[in-house]
Amino acid sequence: MxxxxxxxxxxxxxxxxxxxxxxxxxxxxxxxxxxxxxxxxxxxxxxxxxxxxxxxxxxxxxxxxxxxxxxxxxxxxxxxxxxxxxxxxxxxxxPIRLPIAVNADSLETWVMPALSRASSGVCFEIHREDEEHTTRLLRDGTVMAAITATAAAVQGCKVERLGAMRYRPMANPDFARTWFGDGATAKTYAAAPVVLFDRKDDLQDRHMRRRSRQPIDPPRHYIPSSTGFGDAVRIGLGWGMLPDLQTRADQAAGRLVPIDGDSYIDVPLYWQQWRLESPALSGIATAIAAAAADALLR
Known part of the structure; x- marks a missing residue:
């Protein structure tokens, strides 16, 4: 051709x-x-x-x-x-345009400072997508790089482990007393309203499956914004899995409390990018890796 x-x-x-x-x-x-x-x-x-x-x-x-x-x-x-x-x-x-797929929580916490260190000759097009689904955007060519939860490299890409984000089931203190006063059990999880990012968000259900062998289907709120999700939990709309990176100040101030002891889920994150010898793409990868080293669990 x-x-x-x-x-x-x-x-x-x-x-x-x-x-x-x-x-x-x-x-x-x-x-x-x-x-x-x-x-x-x-x-x-x-x-x-x-x-x-x-x-x-x-x-x-x-x-x-x-x-x-x-x-x-x-x-x-x-x-x-x-x-x-x-x-x-x-x-x-x-300027060089770099389309990148990033999950909402990473975008709201540690990714933006990394992107700010990029050269002025680079323009970003950020695609916000759940880390479980960003590889689809790599496969179809929509993005050149992605933060993903998948360790297996997409064809034509290379992959590097960044670390992990730790999520805990959190709630407003009044909400926790109302719905989990008798403890976090399959019964209380089935009754208490829960906040989810969108219908692809499986993190809350993954946590509930640890408490029951049967499916649990509590009342659900869908809040497709990382900031809005956290705000919904803070005001007592429901409980949700929140990353430690977003809740340390809230816990210290008593605005949020864990509802299930020291229970948590670690979500591993990987950087995948096209296998190209590109200074622009390599520069972004270096900045992302440095920011991840400071923010994520190793």
Whole structure:
């Protein structure tokens, strides 16, 4: 296949921006040019690469070409920075864009300081996703790197263990006295309202399974925000599994208490990234590893 760089850039921009018009603005060309380049790319590949929906979506074949397009875009950006490096911060028209998948709790606690140490020539596109599901975004080429709970490397990626986040079942003191005054048992867990991040959040159920051989289905609140989740537990909406990184001050001040003794769950975290020799990607990996070493359990 004869795949042209401008065609690959058009595909990447269309999927990233969601429409041909937005892709055209991003690349400073006309929507007609975007359409022609993608049609030429599909002719070269011999198959349909995009679903012309709103937003546009890559087909299964399109995902394979999209991964190539984003790898080339990253390497081209690295090369532009290297050629422009004269001992000062390089000035380039298009900064390197790094899409990364991060779980909400890591994003709210220790990841942002790591990203702040990145070069000014890098722009981040953060995809917030549960750590159990970030590998899907790596497989389909949506992101170049991810914080994941999976130790097995996605094909074409390399993996490094970062550490673990420790979660404990916590509640507002009044809530704990009302619902767990007689202790944390299968019966009290079945009655007490619980807070979950979303319907993919299994951490609370994983903890409850330790207390019962039967499924427990208490009243559930879904709060899809790390900050909002913690606030819901603090005001007594329900109990929830909260990371130690978010609760030390609350426990010291008596705003939160553990409801099940010293029970906890350690969630291991790994850094997975495309197996590319990219200074930009390597720099982010180094910053993430350093921040994780300071924040996570080893």
């Amino acid at each position: 004869d795949l042209q760089l401008d065609q690959l850039r058009a595909l990447n921009a269309a999927v990233t921006e969601g429409t041909f018009d937005a892709a055209a603005r991003s690349l400073r060309v006309t929507p007609s040019a975007i359409s022609q380049r993608i049609k030429a790319l599909e002719d070269a590949a011999g198959r349909i690469l995009l679903q012309r929906t709103k937003p546009v979506r890559a087909t299964e074949s399109g995902l394979a070409v999209l991964r190539l397009a984003r790898q080339i875009e990253l390497l081209a950006g690295d090369t532009a920075r290297e050629l422009g490096d004269t001992g000062q911060e390089p000035t380039i028209d298009r």
